[in-house]
Amino acid sequence: MDALLDKIRAGLLHEQQLTRELSHxxxxxxxxxxxxxxxxxxxxxxxxxxxxxxxxxxxxxxxxRTICDTLLDEAQGAASTHRGPADVHAALVRLAGPRTTSSAVTLRIAPPIGRLMAAAPAAIVERAVSPLLENALRYAHSQVTVVARLEAAGIRIEVTDDGPGVPPWFAPQLFHPGRRAELGDGHTGAGLGLSLARRLARSADGDVHHDASHREGTRFVVTLPTA
Structure with missing residues (x-):
C-alpha cells in the first residue's frame, strides 16, 4: 500500500510540475x-x-503548439527518439525574432562560424535556450548576447547579459524549481525556467549550467551534441 501511495504521489507531482511548466x-x-x-x-x-x-x-x-508538443513528448519520454539534426543558428534567430526588448536593451545573436548542426530536435534547442534568453532580457542593463560555437565536446551556446549577476549565495539553488533570489525585485517569474531548460537539454544528452567564472553580469551555457 505504501508503494502504491508513493507511486500515486509521484504521478500527481509530475502532473503538477508539467502544468506549471506549460503555463510558464x-x-x-x-x-x-x-x-x-x-x-x-x-x-x-x-x-x-x-x-x-x-x-x-x-x-x-x-x-x-510547438511548446505543448515538446513538453508533452519530453514528459512521456518521447523527446529523445528524434535526434535532429537541427540548425542551431536558425533556431536561435527564430527564437529571438518575436521577442521584444526595452529601448535600453540590445539583443545580439552572433553570426556562427560554419554550420552548427545539433543532434537534437530544433524545438528542444529553442525551449532549452528560451528561459535563459527570457531571464537575460529581464535583468540586463543594456545588452544581451547569444553566441554559439563548436567545441571538442559538442556545440556550446552562451547567453550573456550585463545585469546584476547571480548572488553567490543563490548559485546552488539556481536550478531548483520554484526558487528565485529576490521575490521583490520587481520582475515577474515563477522560478521554473532554468530547471526546465536543463531537463530539456539533458533529454537530448546535453546540459545547461551557470558560468560562475563570468563576472560582468550573468552567463548561462547550453551544451548539445553535434549531429
Whole structure:
C-alpha cells in the first residue's frame, strides 16, 4: 500500500510540475496574441496591417503548439527518439525574432562560424535556450548576447547579459524549481525556467549550467551534441 501511495504521489507531482511548466512557457506567446489583438482593435487598420497582425497571431499560435508538443513528448519520454539534426543558428534567430526588448536593451545573436548542426530536435534547442534568453532580457542593463560555437565536446551556446549577476549565495539553488533570489525585485517569474531548460537539454544528452567564472553580469551555457 505504501508503494502504491508513493507511486500515486509521484504521478500527481509530475502532473503538477508539467502544468506549471506549460503555463510558464505559454505565457509569452499568449501575451503576444493578446497584445496584437488589442493593437488591431484600437483603430481601423489597412489590409496590410491586418495581414501583419494575423501573421503575428499565427506565429504565436504555432509557437504555443510547438511548446505543448515538446513538453508533452519530453514528459512521456518521447523527446529523445528524434535526434535532429537541427540548425542551431536558425533556431536561435527564430527564437529571438518575436521577442521584444526595452529601448535600453540590445539583443545580439552572433553570426556562427560554419554550420552548427545539433543532434537534437530544433524545438528542444529553442525551449532549452528560451528561459535563459527570457531571464537575460529581464535583468540586463543594456545588452544581451547569444553566441554559439563548436567545441571538442559538442556545440556550446552562451547567453550573456550585463545585469546584476547571480548572488553567490543563490548559485546552488539556481536550478531548483520554484526558487528565485529576490521575490521583490520587481520582475515577474515563477522560478521554473532554468530547471526546465536543463531537463530539456539533458533529454537530448546535453546540459545547461551557470558560468560562475563570468563576472560582468550573468552567463548561462547550453551544451548539445553535434549531429
Amino acid at each position: 512557457e505559454l505565457r509569452n506567446p499568449l501575451a503576444r496574441i493578446v497584445a496584437e489583438v488589442d493593437w488591431w482593435r484600437t483603430r481601423p487598420r489597412s489590409s496590410e496591417e491586418t495581414r501583419y497582425s494575423l501573421a503575428v497571431v499565427e506565429d504565436a499560435a504555432s509557437s504555443m
